[in-house]
Amino acid sequence: xxxxxxxxxxxxxxxxxxxxxxxxxxxxxxxxxxxxxxxxxxxxxxxxxxxxxxxxxxxxxxxxxxxxxxxxxxxxxxxxxxxxxxxxxxxxxxxxxxxxxxxxxxxxxxxxxxxxxxxxxxxxxxxxxxxxxxxxxxxxxxxxxxxxxxxxxxxxxxxxxxxxxxxxx
Amino acid sequence: xxxxxxxxxxxxxxxxxxxxxxxxxxxxxxxxxxxxxxxxxxxxxxxxxxxxxxxxxxxxxxxxxxxxxxxxxxxxxxxxxxxxxxxxxxxxxxxxxxxxxxxxxxxxxxxxxxxxxxxxxxxxxxxxxxxxxxxxxxxxxxxxxxxxxxxxxxxxxxxxxxxxxxxxxxxxxxxxxxxxxxxxxxxxxxxxxxxxxxxxxxxxxxxxxxxxxxxxxxxxxxxxxxxxxxxxxxxxxxxxxxxxxxxxxxxxxxxxxxxxxxxxxxxxxxxxxxxxxxxxxxxxxxxxxxxxxxxxxxxxxxxxxxxxx
Numbered sequence: 498x499x500x501x502x503x504x505x506x507x508x509x510x511x512x513x514x515x516x517x518x519x520x521x522x523x524x525x526x527x528x529x530x531x532x533x534x535x536x537x538x539x540x541x542x543x544x545x546x547x548x549x550x551x552x553x554x555x556x557x558x559x560x561x562x563x564x565x566x567x568x569x570x571x572x573x574x575x576x577x578x579x580x581x582x583x584x585x586x587x588x589x590x591x592x593x594x595x596x597x598x599x600x601x602x603x604x605x606x607x608x609x610x611x612x613x614x615x616x617x618x619x620x621x622x623x624x625x626x627x628x629x630x631x632x633x634x635x636x637x638x639x640x641x642x643x644x645x646x647x648x649x650x651x652x653x654x655x656x657x658x659x660x661x662x663x664x665x666x
Numbered sequence: 667x668x669x670x671x672x673x674x675x676x677x678x679x680x681x682x683x684x685x686x687x688x689x690x691x692x693x694x695x696x697x698x699x700x701x702x703x704x705x706x707x708x709x710x711x712x713x714x715x716x717x718x719x720x721x722x723x724x725x726x727x728x729x730x731x732x733x734x735x736x737x738x739x740x741x742x743x744x745x746x747x748x749x750x751x752x753x754x755x756x757x758x759x760x761x762x763x764x765x766x767x768x769x770x771x772x773x774x775x776x777x778x779x780x781x782x783x784x785x786x787x788x789x790x791x792x793x794x795x796x797x798x799x800x801x802x803x804x805x806x807x808x809x810x811x812x813x814x815x816x817x818x819x820x821x822x823x824x825x826x827x828x829x830x831x832x833x834x835x836x837x838x839x840x841x842x843x844x845x846x847x848x849x850x851x852x853x854x855x856x857x858x859x860x861x862x863x864x865x866x867x868x869x870x871x872x873x874x875x876x877x878x879x880x881x882x883x884x885x886x887x888x889x890x891x892x893x894x895x896x897x898x899x900x901x902x903x904x905x906x907x908x909x910x911x912x913x914x915x916x917x918x919x920x921x922x923x924x925x926x927x928x929x930x931x932x933x934x935x936x937x938x939x940x941x942x943x944x945x946x947x948x949x950x951x952x953x954x955x956x957x958x959x960x961x962x963x964x965x966x967x968x969x970x971x972x973x974x975x
Contacts, residue, residue, distance in 0.1 A: 501694060508690035513683065520682040521675070531851070534688055535950070538697035539920060546924070560920035567950045568851075595677030608889075617675035631891060648671065655670050 499544040508537055511554050514618070518558060521614035522565045524603040532568065536560040555629055558615070562630075566607040601651035609644035612637055788939055789974060792835045792860050796973040798965035800841055806852045808840035816859035816943045817875065818913060818932065820896065821882035825874050830867035832939075835860055840949060841958070854952050856962070857945040860970065868939045872909050875934055879911045892916060902960065905935040905942075905967050912954075921951035929953045933963050937970050 512533065519529030536557050540547055547553050602610050608630075615621045615629065623641070627634045649655055813836060817825075836859035840852040863871060879898050887894060892915040901910040913930040922928060931954040934943045944963055946954035 501691075504694065505690040508693065512687050512690075516685055516687070517679045517682040520685075521678055526682075526685055529682065530685060530688075534693055534696070535851070536920075537690075537693045538700070541694050541697045543920075543924065556920060559918075563918060563921060564950050567948075594674050595679070595681035598674040598678050599681070613671075614675075617672055618679065645671065652674075655674075 499541070500548060503548055504541055504544050507540075507553060511557065512537070514554075515557060515561060517618055518614055519561050519565065520599065521602065521618060522562060522607070522610045523568070524599045524610075528565075528568065532561055532564045535564055558619075559629065562607075562611045566611075597652065598648075601648050604651060605644055605647055609640045609647070612640040613644045613648075616641060788865055789862050790832065792833055792862060793973060796835075796860050796970055797837060797858065798962065798969035800839070800962070800965075801844075803844035804841045806840045806842050808838075808852060808855070810838050812836045812838045812857060814857075816857070816861065816945070817934075818930070818945065819885070819887060820878040821885045823874075823878035823882065825871065825878070827863065827867055827871040827874055830864040830870070832862040832864055834862075841962070843958075852949045854949050854954060854958070855947050857947055858943070858966065859945075860940060860942045863939050863941065865939055868936045868941050869907070871941050872907055872934055872936050876909050879909070890915075892918070899931075901933070904933065904963055905937040905970075908933060908935040908963075917951060922953065926953070931956065931959045933959060935963065935967055937967060938974060940970055940974070942966050942970055 515533045515536065516529055519533045520526065523529050523532060539560055540553070540557055547556060550556055602613070605613075611630065612626055615626045616623075621629070623634055623637045627637045630637065816834065816836065836857060838855065839858055840855040842850065843853045846853060861868075861871070876898060879896050882896050884893055884895050886892075894913050894915045896911055896913050899910045899912055901908040910931065910933045913932070914927045917923075917926055917928050928948070928951055930946055930948065932943065932945045934941055944959060944966055946959050948954060
């Protein structure tokens with residue numbers, strides 16, 4: 498029997514963080530909402546089992562990341578076709594740093610976006626990210642390093658002074 | 667950089683926080699509703715199959731025993747080819763599209779497989795009308811031209827017949843179930859390719875594919891820790907000859923139903939010197955459904971036969 502009250506409590510305590518994460522890995526408000534709702538829907542369908550999971554929020558992040566990767570893979574080709582013929586994207590006001598970051602993130606591979614989001618939004622260490630994504634520590638370091646370098650190239654106003662010293666911290 | 671990037675992520679979080687959060691009760695209700703819809707959809711498919719058997723041949727049952735072609739979900743009669751989305755023609759690869767001849771597809775008479783007779787002419791380029799059109803109830807609007815491989819990796823097998831390719835065009839096409847309301851995510855997607863081979867070489871492509879699947883019962887794919895298992899299935903009667911195989915792997919945690927496998931179906935059909943491949947790739951880890959792939963395979967064959975006539 499699934500306990501609706503415990504699910505609702507879990508939802509209320511984690512949905513905001515999950516929405517930030519979804520936004521960081523998809524780069525799109527609507528998609529983030531779709532993915533996060535889909536992830537919570539899957540969580541509810543398995544809540545009898547998941548309610549006793551030692552780390553249900555980590556499970557949820559994994560689902561969001563997998564859904565985002567899959568959707569990205571599919572939509573990327575569709576968007577690529579549209580971008581050749583469609584109007585140019587609307588430029589955000591320069592003050593909207595978060596929006597500028599999201600635009601830059603869209604040009605990074607999914608794994609790099611995921612690693613950066615786990616590090617900067619959830620304060621996770623390289624080792625913790627490696628455990629969550631089930632890849633070697635060296636791979637996570639590479640994702641973070643390449644992701645930061647690429648962001649530095651895409652966001653030229655950012656200082657790159659600390660990049661060399663901290664690029665795999 | 668790191669400190670500034672932290673600031674940017676804080677800004678991103680602030681932007682994300684501006685979004686409305688759905689009520690958890692609504693999330694639960696939608697999840698339960700979708701689960702019920704899925705069960706109801708399965709029940710309808712079984713009822714259709716039993717009904718087809720009960721009327722004793724009103725619908726043709728394929729020789730392989732698979733489900734019959736379901737009625738086109740929009741309207742009977744000729745397919746509305748002119749109003750449907752088509753892959754963008756490649757300026758360098760194909761001539762301007764020509765008018766599509768009406769086809770005699772109806773809800774009660776599935777397209778008959780071609781009999782093995784060679785098409786009347788050797789084609790040299792692939793027009794838009796060679797690509798089949800989904801029934802309106804299956805359309806999602808997600809369709810685009812794609813390049814790249816027509817087939818999944820099979821233990822690194824190479825296909826020597828690729829040297830005999832005259833032209834290949836491909837598209838990516840997402841579909842939904844007829845009962846799925848607008849606005850929901852698609853039920854699955856295809857990588858759909860059409861390839862013209864030099865005269866007499868298309869059968870090499872299918873022979874190589876059949877062998878490649880048999881030689882690759884298991885494999886690991888890039889960026890995937892799972893072991894995928896491949897096997898050739900009874901292909902049914904499609905075109906002059908066809909190959910159908912499945913790829914199967916356990917769902918990653920959180921995807922699909924617990925204990926279920928993710929299944930991909932890939933069908934290659936030869937019609938004369940032309941081979942079309944439907945590679946079902948799912949959507950957010952959905953599993954391929956044989957009845958849908960069979961129905962779309964018949965549509966794919968019918969469109970190519972109409973083009974070659």
